[in-house]
Amino acid sequence: MYLCNFNYHSMTKSISGFSRLSKSKKIDWIVDTYFTNNKNAKKIIKQYWNTDEQLQSLHDEFIENTITNYYLPLGVAPNFLINGTLHTIPMAIEESSVVAAASKAAKFWLDRGGFKADVISTTKIGQVHFKYFGNKEKLISFFNELKPALFKETENITQNMVKRGGGIKDIELKDKTHKIEGYFQLHATFETLDAMGANFINSCLEQFSKTLKEKAQNYVAFDEEEKDIDVIMSILSNYVPECLVKAEVSCPISELAEGTDIDPYEFADKFVQAVQIAEVEPYRAVTHNKGVMNGIDAVVLATGNDFRAIEACVHAYASRNGSYSSLTHASVENDQFKFWIEIPLALGTVGGLTSLHPLVKLSLELLHKPTAQDLMKIVAVAGLAQNFAALRSLTTTGIQKGHMKMHLKNILNQFQATEEEKTKLLEQFKDQVVTHSAVVEAIEKLRS
Structure with a gap:
């Protein structure tokens, strides 16, 4: 009985010569074949077209069978001091808290000498x-x-x-x-x-x-x-284990727990242990490295590089010793905390979308028009910063406190909250634990 609502017509209808149709004809076929409310579907598709016809034509030719544009937010994370040069890093990503976490990590290390990065090889x-x-x-x-x-x-x-x-x-x-x-x-x-x-x-x-x-x-x-x-x-x-870059941060242990109520030496110990767990436990390592890639992929996308190639390479590299392991490492020696990453990154700053996509060109200009080696350093730093922020939360307040605060706006938008409702609920959850059910209950209470 659950199958009776399926539209078998749309499931089985095929088409010949689709690629030769005009964009408008492609859209007509799509909405007529797959959507019951085809007027609304067409409206959504056209809503994301660029009003500049020349720019839209450029986007149309990036891939085949283009019907519209799929937008991702492009944010920036300021205060990244890398080898003595200050950067504001562009990040294209849909996940809340990633840009905020990177920015927070950048500010933390800004006052502690910043990030050091070196390209080991580019083969x-x-x-x-x-x-x-x-x-x-x-x-x-x-x-x-x-x-x-x-x-x-x-x-x-x-x-x-x-x-x-x-x-x-x-x-x-x-x-x-x-x-x-x-x-x-x-x-x-x-x-x-x-x-x-x-x-x-x-x-x-x-x-x-x-x-x-x-x-x-x-x-x-x-x-x-x-x-x-x-x-x-x-x-x-796309596996380039000899196209390597290393990024690191370090500081006295006494400076490590600023902004928390935890003992810095206890914090350093827990942080190192958290990394060690990711080094030996694949179930943890996958999530650990996903956090690293939150930072890396966001910059790779913003600069017009191939994030699928980067992902495939990085995860193969994480398994190079026969077991999937952490991409980052940490140590405590002589009262110094050190945190680093060594990662393969095959990136480009010329060719492909780098010379075509207006936002890619803007992102590269924002990064001081980097060489490929400069970009390798920046991307590695973004991954390290993201992982530092995640581990700092995990070993102190817990990951959900910050993440759910950022997710609160998404929940409010999901329920089409008005600006007045958003203001009241953001204030209400300022000192409360954010859960989906708690937010829904608060919205219903406010509206009743």
Whole structure:
């Protein structure tokens, strides 16, 4: 009986040539097929169009089959002192309390020397995956002769990058036959400077693939069957464990608990223990690292970078030792508290959306037009700050007190509270625990 309200028409109706329809025709089909109140659906879709037609056209062309824009709030967290330079960091995120927590952490460390950050390395990786079932020694000899040709035949792709100091760093032959029969790789490392470099790397890899197959056909030591190298795919890797940045903060333990009623030494001990738990307990580590990524993803989005690639890489890195673990670490030595993060971040400040999206360009200008290495430092700091704020709350007042205070406005908006109701209820919950049920009860009482 629960199925009778399903609209099977909308569940089964398909369409051919959708991509060739105009935007208005796409919207007509969407609202007529999937919405009972199609006038309201169309109104909502059009409500988020930009009134500047040129700007809207730009947005329409970022992806395919665009029907509208999906907005995220863009906030800023001021007072980040990083390597002696003061930053206000842009953050695009929908979750309440994230920007506030980052700002609070930034202000706390502003008076304690700020954040220190260093880029350890910037190497990125790409691979040509192929099958070869012949004599391995022949393949090794072939690769040694092939390697100079791989560099030479990509010169038309790499010349501009090389002029700026980047390019292909090295190419290795890797034997993976212990995992899959006949499986080998050309494993290449790259330096892409201020570009994230995906298109550059993939173009090089596709040329490697072409050169590999062509040279194999003419390699005299190969038997006829050995010449038919089967390239499966050529693609960059978003796992970049050698594209690393480190950020840290430190201060005397006596300064650590300012603004709380807890003993600073007790606080330092609990804080370090909380990090240690995340280092050994995957269930805790996932939530711990999610907090880190609250800060990182928000800045990555605001600066037009690929947060999915960053997420995939970071979580693989957190599992690199065989068990998922904390991205941050803490210690207490010689009466000094130290908190740090070492994290892989492949970011770009040129190319892609960085030169197209007006808010991305604005965000990068806000950050003093950073190089890719500068942005790596800023993003790592944002993640560290976010994690510090979360752990500080968890080990003192508890996470819900601050989070639910910020969430209070969302609950009030959900119930369409008037400005007068908001003023009264914000005052009422100033010294009360905020829960969803308590807010609902207060709204109903006020309205009755």
